[in-house]
Amino acid sequence: MKVSLVTYLALLLTHTGLIHASSSTMLPSASINTFMSQGYTQTSDNNLYGKSQDSYGSFSLREFGLNASANITPSFFTSAQILARNTGHDEDNDISLDYALVDYSHSPSEFRTYGIRLGRIKNPLGFYNETRDVAFTRPSVILPQSIYFDRTRDLALSADGIHVYNNAKLFSHNSELTIGILKPRIEDKSTTKTLLGQSVQGSLKNNTGYVWKAELNTTPYTLSLSGANLELTYNGPEILADKEANVRFLINILSFQYDSEHISITSEYADRRFKFTNMESLTPFKKQNGESFYLQVTTLSSLKFKYFVRYDVLYQNKDDRNGNKLSRLTNGNRPNHSQFAKDWTLGMRWDINRFWVLSIEHHWINGTAWLPFQNNPLPSETKKTWRLFAGNISFRY
Amino acid sequence: MRLTYSDNKLKLLIFILVMITLLKISHATETPYNSRYVVITHADTKNKTLSISELQGIYGLKIKAWDDKTPITIFSTNPLNQEHHNFCKRVLGVFAHQLQRAWDRLTYSGRAISPTIVSSFEEMRDAVAKTPGSIGYIPQNELTSIVYKVKIISGDDHEG
Numbered sequence: 001m002k003v004s005l006v007t008y009l010a011l012l013l014t015h016t017g018l019i020h021a022s023s024s025t026m027l028p029s030a031s032i033n034t035f036m037s038q039g040y041t042q043t044s045d046n047n048l049y050g051k052s053q054d055s056y057g058s059f060s061l062r063e064f065g066l067n068a069s070a071n072i073t074p075s076f077f078t079s080a081q082i083l084a085r086n087t088g089h090d091e092d093n094d095i096s097l098d099y100a101l102v103d104y105s106h107s108p109s110e111f112r113t114y115g116i117r118l119g120r121i122k123n124p125l126g127f128y129n130e131t132r133d134v135a136f137t138r139p140s141v142i143l144p145q146s147i148y149f150d151r152t153r154d155l156a157l158s159a160d161g162i163h164v165y166n167n168a169k170l171f172s173h174n175s176e177l178t179i180g181i182l183k184p185r186i187e188d189k190s191t192t193k194t195l196l197g198q199s200v201q202g203s204l205k206n207n208t209g210y211v212w213k214a215e216l217n218t219t220p221y222t223l224s225l226s227g228a229n230l231e232l233t234y235n236g237p238e239i240l241a242d243k244e245a246n247v248r249f250l251i252n253i254l255s256f257q258y259d260s261e262h263i264s265i266t267s268e269y270a271d272r273r274f275k276f277t278n279m280e281s282l283t284p285f286k287k288q289n290g291e292s293f294y295l296q297v298t299t300l301s302s303l304k305f306k307y308f309v310r311y312d313v314l315y316q317n318k319d320d321r322n323g324n325k326l327s328r329l330t331n332g333n334r335p336n337h338s339q340f341a342k343d344w345t346l347g348m349r350w351d352i353n354r355f356w357v358l359s360i361e362h363h364w365i366n367g368t369a370w371l372p373f374q375n376n377p378l379p380s381e382t383k384k385t386w387r388l389f390a391g392n393i394s395f396r397y
Numbered sequence: 398m399r400l401t402y403s404d405n406k407l408k409l410l411i412f413i414l415v416m417i418t419l420l421k422i423s424h425a426t427e428t429p430y431n432s433r434y435v436v437i438t439h440a441d442t443k444n445k446t447l448s449i450s451e452l453q454g455i456y457g458l459k460i461k462a463w464d465d466k467t468p469i470t471i472f473s474t475n476p477l478n479q480e481h482h483n484f485c486k487r488v489l490g491v492f493a494h495q496l497q498r499a500w501d502r503l504t505y506s507g508r509a510i511s512p513t514i515v516s517s518f519e520e521m522r523d524a525v526a527k528t529p530g531s532i533g534y535i536p537q538n539e540l541t542s543i544v545y546k547v548k549i550i551s552g553d554d555h556e557g
Contacts, residue, residue, distance in 0.1 A: 029468045031510045069510050074462030079507030099507045110451050110460060122506040130506035137501040167459060169450060219491065259495050261486070300494055303477050346412075354475050354514065362412060 029071035036064040037135035037394035045383035046368060047375040048390075050088025057389070060088030063133050065098065075115075077103040083133055087150065089374035098122070098133070099158050111170070117163040117180075124178050124213040125226050126253045126268050129156055135394035136357045139266065139298060139308060140347050142390055146292035146314035147253065147270045149370035151194040155230065155249075159184045159211070174217040182209050184230050194373060195232075195247060195274075196282045202236015204247065220259045227252040238281045245282075248275040264298045284329040290316045304351045308361075312343040314369045337384035341367035356395055363388040433537045434484050437522065437544040439529050442467070446548040449490060455532060456489055457499050458509035463530060471512035472521050472533035476500075480518075484534050488549070 039061030041052040050060025067081035080100035099122050105115030122130040131137035132148055148156075161182030168175050184206045186192070192204045209230035216223050227250070234245040250273045258265040270292040276283045294312035301307070315321050316339045323339030347361025368382045376382050436452065438444070443465045447455075454460035455469055462468050474481045476497050485493040503509040515521045518535045525533040526543040533544075540546055 029470065029510065033504060033511070035505075065505075067505065067507070069504075069507065071461060071468050071510065074466050074468055077461075077509075081505070081507060101507050103508070105461075107460070107462075110448075110454060113459065124506075131502055134501070134505045137498075137505060169454070172450075259492055261492055264494065300492075303479065303482060303493075348415075351477055354477055360412065362409060 030069065032066070032068045033396065034064075034066045035134055035136065035394065035396040036062070037392055038062055039135075039141060040389075040391040042389045043386055044388075045386040046371055047088075048371065048388060049375065052375075052388070058088060060086060061392070062086040063135060063394075065134060067098075075105055077105070079103075085133055087372070087374070089372065112166070112168045114166040115164070117165070120158050120160050121163055121180065121182070122158045123156060123180075123182075123211050123228060125156060125211070125228060125251070126270070127224070127255050127257065127266065132157075134396075135359075135392055136351075136396055138359075139296060139306075140310070140345065140349075141359045141361050141392040142363075142388075144268070144292075144294040144296070144310065144312040145343065145370040146294055146312045146341065147268055149314070150372050150374075151370065152191050154185050154191055156228075157185065159209070161211075163211075172219060174215075176213070176215045176217075178211075178213045180211040182211055183207075184209050184232075186232070196234070196279070198373065198377065200236065200282060201238065202234055204232040204234050207231040207233060207246075222255075222257040222259075224255040225252065226255070234279060234282075239278060243278040245278040246276075247279070248277070249273070262300055264300060265296070266298070267293070267295045269293045284326060285317070288316070289318045290314070291318055306349045306351075308345075308347055308349075310343075310345040310347075312341075312345065314341045314367075315339065316369050332380060334379050335368075335382065335384075337367045337369075338371075338379050338382070339367075339369055341365060341369035341371075355397060356393065358391075358393050360389075360391040363390070434488050434534045435537050435540055436488065436532065436534050436547045436549055437525050437540070438533075438547055439525055439531045440543070440545045441529055442532075442545060444547070445545075446550055448550045452549060453489055453491065456496060456512075457491075458503050458511075461509070467530040470528050470531040472515055472524055472528075472531060473512040474518070474521065475514055475516065480536075488534065 038059065039049060040057055040059055041049045041061060042057030043052040045053065047053055050058030052058040064084045065081055067079060069079035071077050081098040082095055083098040084095040097120060099120045101117050101119035101121050103115055103117045105113050107113045124130055126147055128138065128143055128148055132143055159182035161180055163178050163180035165176065165178040186204055186206050192200055209228060211228040213224060213226035230249045232247045234247065239245045251270060253268055253270045255268045272290040274288040276286055292314045294310055296308055296310040298306055298308040320326055320339055323336035326334050326339055327336045344364045345361055347359065349357060349359045351357050364387055366385050371382060442463055444463050451460060456471060460469065476493060482493040485491055485496055500511050504511040515524055518539045521533045522535050522539060522541065522544055525531045
C-alpha cells in the first residue's frame with residue numbers, strides 16, 4: 001500500500017474516532033497521540049525526497065504516526081506506535097509498527113527506578129533517533145544528516161528485543177543507563193543496496209545485536225554516550241557456498257547539550273565501523289571507518305520562535321576523506337564527493353500554537369555522502385556542491 | 398511562471414527578512430507575568446510535602462506514582478504560554494524548552510504518558526479537584542479549598 005494523501009485522510013478519520021472514544025471514558029492513565037507532517041524540498045542539484053530539482057520543488061516528504069499508551073499499574077506500562085512515511089523513494093514505506101512494548105519498572109526510592117522493556121523498542125541512539133520521524137521533536141526540518149541519514153534508517157529505527165534500564169538521581173545529577181539485546185529490522189531492500197552496492201543480488205539477514213546508552217544530566221549540561229553493535233549475514237550468488245559472508249557494524253555516538261534560558265547548544269560526534277568478511281566480490285574495502293560531527297546553536301529568543309545555525313560534516317571513510325581511493329577503485333562510478341558531505345544550515349521554527357509547527361531552513365552543502373541512493377540512482381550524475389531549501393508544516397493532537 | 402534555483406539569493410533575502418519580522422512580532426507580543434505559583438494536588442493525596450527533586454521527577458515523567466501507589470496524573474498549562482515558562486523556571490528549576498524536549502522524547506518513544514494540557518488555571522484547579530492522584534500548579538491567588546496545596550521543600554533532600 002502506498003502512503004497517499006487518501007491514506008492519511010483515512011487514518012485521520014480513524015484517529016479522531018479513537019480520540020473521542022478515549023476522552024469519553026476519561027481514563028487518566030491512558031493516552032492517544034497522533035502527528036502528521038507535510039514537507040517541502042527544493043534543491044539546486046541532486047534530489048532529496050522526490051524530484052526536488054523540479055521548478056516547484058517536491059512535496060513528497062510526508063509523515064504520519066499514531067500512538068497509544070497506558071499505565072496498567074504503577075509498575076506496568078504499555079505503548080505502541082504505527083508510522084507511515086513517504087519520502088519519494090521507489091520503496092516507500094507502508095504503514096509499519098514503529099514500536100510496541102511492555103515496560104515493567106520498580107522504584108525502590110524516589111531517587112532510583114530500574115526496569116525491563118520487552119517488544120519492539122526504539123533504539124536509543126544519540127539525542128534524536130528515538131523520535132526522528134516525529135517532525136515537531138526535531139530541531140530542524142531535516143535532522144543533521146551526518147548522523148541521522150536516511151540510507152540505512154530501518155536498521156537504526158527500532159528493533160525487536162529486550163532492554164534493561166536503571167535511572168538514578170544523585171543530588172542534582174540524573175543518570176540513565178540502558179542496555180538492550182535486539183534483532184535489527186531489515187525490511188527495506190535499500191539497506192542491503194546501500195551497504196553493498198546497487199547491483200547486489202542477495203540480501204542481508206539480521207543476527208542478534210546490542211544497543212546501549214548512558215546519559216548524565218547535570219543542569220545545564222547533558223552528556224550521553226550511546227551505540228550499537230550489529231552483525232548481518234549475507235546470502236547471495238556472489239558468495240562461494242562454503243563461506244560465510246557477513247558485515248559487522250559498530251557505532252558509537254557522543255552527545256553533548258548545553259541549555260540556558262535563551263540559547264541551546266547541541267553537538268554530537270559519531271564513529272561508525274564496518275568490517276566485511278568474505279565479501280571481496282561486493283565491497284572495495286575490508287574495513288571502513290566513518291565519522292560524523294555537528295554543532296548546532298539554537299536561539300530561544302521567544303516562546304514561539306526559534307532560530308538555529310548548524311555545521312554538519314560526514315566522512316564515509318576516514319582513510320579516504322576526499323574520496324580519491326573509492327573513485328579510482330570504481331572508475332569514477334562512485335565520485336570523490338560521494339565520500340563526504342559538509343552542510344551549513346540556517347533555519348527557523350515557528351510554534352503557531354501547541355498543535356501546529358512551521359519550520360523552514362536553507363542548506364549549503366558540499367558533498368553527497370548522505371544523499372539517498374533511492375532518489376539519486378546514479379552516483380556519477382550527482383553534483384558536488386548544491387543547495388537545499390526545506391520547509392515543513394506539522395500537526396499533532 | 399517558472400521558478401528556478403537561480404532565484405536563490407532572492408529567496409535567501411526573503412527568508413532573512415521574514416525571520417527578522419517574525420522576531421520583532423514575537424518580542425512585541427510577550428507580556429511579563431509576576432504571579433507566585435503554588436503546586437496543588439487532589440485532596441486525597443497522601444504526600445503532603447514534595448522536594449524540588451521529586452517535583453522535577455514528576456513533571457519530568459520519571460516518577461509515575463505516589464507513595465501509596467496511586468498513579469500520578471499531571472496537568473500543565475499550554476507549554477507555549479509565559480505562565481508555564483515562569484512555573485518551570487521559578488518553581489521546577491528547569492527551562493520550559495528542556496521539559497518539552499523530555500516530554501516529546503518520552504511520549505513518542507513509548508516511555509511515558511504526556512501531561513494533560515488545560516486552557517486556564519480555573520480549569521486546572523477544577524481538574525485537579527476532580528481527578529484522584531493528580532497534580533497541577535496555579536497562581537497563589539487562585540487557590541481555594543477544593544484542592545490541596547503541597548508544601549515544596551527547597552534544595553535536594555536525600556532523606557527520602
